[in-house]
Amino acid sequence: MTFEIVEADNLYNTILDARDNKGFTLLLDITAVDNLTRKSKAPSRFELIYILRHAEFKDIKTIKVYVKDENIGVTSISKLFKSASWAEREVYDQYGINFIDHPMLKRILNHEEFIGHPLRKDYDIRDAHYCTKAQDMMDELKPALDAKNLDMDEDDLMVVNIGPSHPATHGTIRSLAALDGEKIVAGVSEIGYLHRGFEKSCENHTYNQIIPYTDRLNYCSALMNNIAFSKTVEDMLGVTLPERGVFIRVILSELSRAIDHLVCLAAGLLDMGGQTNYWYFFNPRNDAYDFLSKLTGARLTNSFMRIGGMTHDLYDGWQDDLEDVLKKIDYGISESKKMIEHNRIFNDRLQDISPVSAEDAISYGWSGPNLRASGVAYDLRFAKPYDFYDSFDFDMVVGSVGDTYDRMMVRLEEINQSMRIIKQASKELPNGNICVDDRSIILPPKSCVYGSIEGMMNQFMLTIDGVKVPTGEYYGAYEAANGELGFYIVSDGSGTPYKVKVRPPSFYHMASYPEIIQDYQVADAILTLGSLNIIAGEMDR
Amino acid sequence: MDLSNTHLLDEAVVTTKLDAVVNWGREASLWPFVFGTACCAIEFMATAASRYDISRFGSEVLRFSPRHADLLVVAGTVSHKQAPILKQIYDQMPEPKWVIAMGACASTGGFYDNYTTLQGIDEIVPVDVYVAGCPPRPEALIDAVLDIQRKLKREKSFSVKHTDYKGKLDDV
Numbered sequence: 001m002t003f004e005i006v007e008a009d010n011l012y013n014t015i016l017d018a019r020d021n022k023g024f025t026l027l028l029d030i031t032a033v034d035n036l037t038r039k040s041k042a043p044s045r046f047e048l049i050y051i052l053r054h055a056e057f058k059d060i061k062t063i064k065v066y067v068k069d070e071n072i073g074v075t076s077i078s079k080l081f082k083s084a085s086w087a088e089r090e091v092y093d094q095y096g097i098n099f100i101d102h103p104m105l106k107r108i109l110n111h112e113e114f115i116g117h118p119l120r121k122d123y124d125i126r127d128a129h130y131c132t133k134a135q136d137m138m139d140e141l142k143p144a145l146d147a148k149n150l151d152m153d154e155d156d157l158m159v160v161n162i163g164p165s166h167p168a169t170h171g172t173i174r175s176l177a178a179l180d181g182e183k184i185v186a187g188v189s190e191i192g193y194l195h196r197g198f199e200k201s202c203e204n205h206t207y208n209q210i211i212p213y214t215d216r217l218n219y220c221s222a223l224m225n226n227i228a229f230s231k232t233v234e235d236m237l238g239v240t241l242p243e244r245g246v247f248i249r250v251i252l253s254e255l256s257r258a259i260d261h262l263v264c265l266a267a268g269l270l271d272m273g274g275q276t277n278y279w280y281f282f283n284p285r286n287d288a289y290d291f292l293s294k295l296t297g298a299r300l301t302n303s304f305m306r307i308g309g310m311t312h313d314l315y316d317g318w319q320d321d322l323e324d325v326l327k328k329i330d331y332g333i334s335e336s337k338k339m340i341e342h343n344r345i346f347n348d349r350l351q352d353i354s355p356v357s358a359e360d361a362i363s364y365g366w367s368g369p370n371l372r373a374s375g376v377a378y379d380l381r382f383a384k385p386y387d388f389y390d391s392f393d394f395d396m397v398v399g400s401v402g403d404t405y406d407r408m409m410v411r412l413e414e415i416n417q418s419m420r421i422i423k424q425a426s427k428e429l430p431n432g433n434i435c436v437d438d439r440s441i442i443l444p445p446k447s448c449v450y451g452s453i454e455g456m457m458n459q460f461m462l463t464i465d466g467v468k469v470p471t472g473e474y475y476g477a478y479e480a481a482n483g484e485l486g487f488y489i490v491s492d493g494s495g496t497p498y499k500v501k502v503r504p505p506s507f508y509h510m511a512s513y514p515e516i517i518q519d520y521q522v523a524d525a526i527l528t529l530g531s532l533n534i535i536a537g538e539m540d541r
Numbered sequence: 542m543d544l545s546n547t548h549l550l551d552e553a554v555v556t557t558k559l560d561a562v563v564n565w566g567r568e569a570s571l572w573p574f575v576f577g578t579a580c581c582a583i584e585f586m587a588t589a590a591s592r593y594d595i596s597r598f599g600s601e602v603l604r605f606s607p608r609h610a611d612l613l614v615v616a617g618t619v620s621h622k623q624a625p626i627l628k629q630i631y632d633q634m635p636e637p638k639w640v641i642a643m644g645a646c647a648s649t650g651g652f653y654d655n656y657t658t659l660q661g662i663d664e665i666v667p668v669d670v671y672v673a674g675c676p677p678r679p680e681a682l683i684d685a686v687l688d689i690q691r692k693l694k695r696e697k698s699f700s701v702k703h704t705d706y707k708g709k710l711d712d713v
Contacts, residue, residue, distance in 0.1 A: 111622040197655035219580035
């Protein structure tokens with residue numbers, strides 16, 4: 001992976017040029033690396049990484065900046081991209097790097113009483129700090145009101161707090177809304193309530209040990225996270241799975257996408273009182289989980305993938321089980337569709353609520369079904385096909401208005417498209433191996449471990465040391481259920497990554513939430529949140 | 542009614558202990574508050590859905606206001622940032638109340654042995670039943686509800702529990 005290395009002073013102009021003249025309009029992620037214990041010498045302790053995607057969605061551009069003094073830092077690019085504001089806050093929180101001219105540089109994942117910056121290499125992973133009270137968030141809400149020339153007392157506004165423990169937030173999200181009557185005039189959101197230290201944990205585990213952690217990023221489609229992470233590491237190793245392995249991954253990945261969308265729609269419709277739909281969506285999901293637990297041993301957090309393959313092949317009779325699951329999903333969504341499609345309440349409550357234009361959606365850093373709902377035809381499976389996606393016959397689902405209705409309906413139709421892919425992939429499933437044939441990557445069969453000294457050595461070395469990944473830095477992207485799920489991995493040649501950064505789609509969807517709910521009612525905001533499908537596990541990591 | 546005629550009383554009156562009656566009533570009408578934070582909350586949703594159907598055990602009246610609930614189900618990882626909120630919710634629940642720590646994270650912190658995760662909610666609130674699993678299957682959660690039912694039958698119905706418990710966030 002090649003970087004354009006720029007001086008801190010030129011950063012703002014370089015990114016402005018990349019956006020306006022070179023067409024890199026989507027800021028994917030901002031992260032930092034602490035070079036304190038790195039084997040290869042770097043010009044400074046901290047470096048910042050900016051990852052941008054081109055307007056045609058094929059190419060990415062990566063910019064690296066060496067930060068001479070983290071207390072001075074670099075110029076904020078939050079004026080250029082709406083997505084940069086939260087991304088920079090996260091870097092500040094985790095690494096303590098300053099961003100000049102940032103509108104609200106404060107902690108985002110850790111609490112206010114936290115001392116230190118956890119992703120610095122000299123910060124001990126177990127060094128915890130108790131939090132005694134929640135922050136009041138008025139420091140963020142006040143500027144938002146000032147910007148609109150509003151005053152709490154003079155304009156007789158009321159503040160409503162929703163979350164972090166509220167059924168309608170579908171997780172641990174806290175939002176504060178200033179209301180004028182029923183109308184939201186300004187809002188702020190607080191995240192980090194489910195920050196579980198994924199990235200710090202990665203730096204302390206071997207690559208295969210990280211796979212269970214990836215399950216718990218987006219726990220509604222755990223297998224997809226497994227696959228995305230394994231695939232990124234395999235790309236770094238320069239290995240590709242045998243065709244059968246890839247096909248199985250496609251089948252499981254698309255089934256996970258369908259499950260993820262089922263959960264999103266079930267919960268979203270439940271919020272607006274459509275409880276019957278909840279049963280129709282959750283029952284086939286349970287059937288899908290029966291299939292997955294028969295295959296992987298777990299319902300939700302499967303940990304089925306390994307670097308270079310997966311634990312075992314499909315079981316005898318899987319085809320009948322899977323066909324049965326697909327039939328039930330099909331029945332569930334067609335029954336549910338009958339109830340909502342021409343339902344006045346459903347249409348009136350969702351249409352023209354919080355529409356997001358294509359330009360805004362890209363500036364927010366959106367991806368996946370939410371971006372497609374806004375009319376942007378971006379899907380990595382089409383833009384940059386991997387895993388033989390170009391050989392399957394399926395359609396990209398694109399919305400037109402980008403309102404809550406579109407976001408929900410895009411997901412509903414994507415379930416159908418996923419099922420089309422599953423049917424084709426299981427029909428054409430080739431025979432052969434499922435894992436790469438390399439003893440430095442994949443554990444040997446148990447008969448070898450107990451029957452030969454080489455087998456035992458292989459097993460021992462791979463378990464203790466982990467898969468040795470060549471030195472380098474790599475960004476791997478995957479079209480997950482919620483959008484572009486990226487893993488930026490820095491390897492120093494050992495079996496443990498030097499750094500792992502997840503590019504979580506939900507993080508950027510959430511960052512835009514306080515803006516898009518403005519001028520609508522609280523009841524609409526709840527549905528908008530449901531339609532964005534925020535999964536706290538991947539948002540807070 | 543002629544009270545001297547004792548055979549009439551035999552048919553109309555059952556004599557028992559007050560605790561037994563009250564607990565018999567409570568047993569099958571637990572109102573859970575689901576403090577759902579992560580993956581376990583998704584499995585809780587499955588437990589409430591029709592396949593597993595928690596209402597078979599009298600615990601389907603989910604209440605999202607702590608003041609209406611007597612069973613706190615902590616489903617998922619609780620971070621240090623979340624801890625004061627969990628404590629506040631527990632304090633707002635009226636006595637008698639019971640707590641289920643659902644899953645490895647709520648019980649012990651699970652495999653998140655790090656700077657941000659509370660190493661078990663029993664640092665903050667007293668726990669009655671721990672459920673193993675990451676996440677536990679719906680059957681395991683139902684079993685925990687049955688455990689609570691068995692436990693409350695043995696308790697004095699009008700006593701305040703856990704008076705000697707002191708959590709890390711008490712008196713700060």
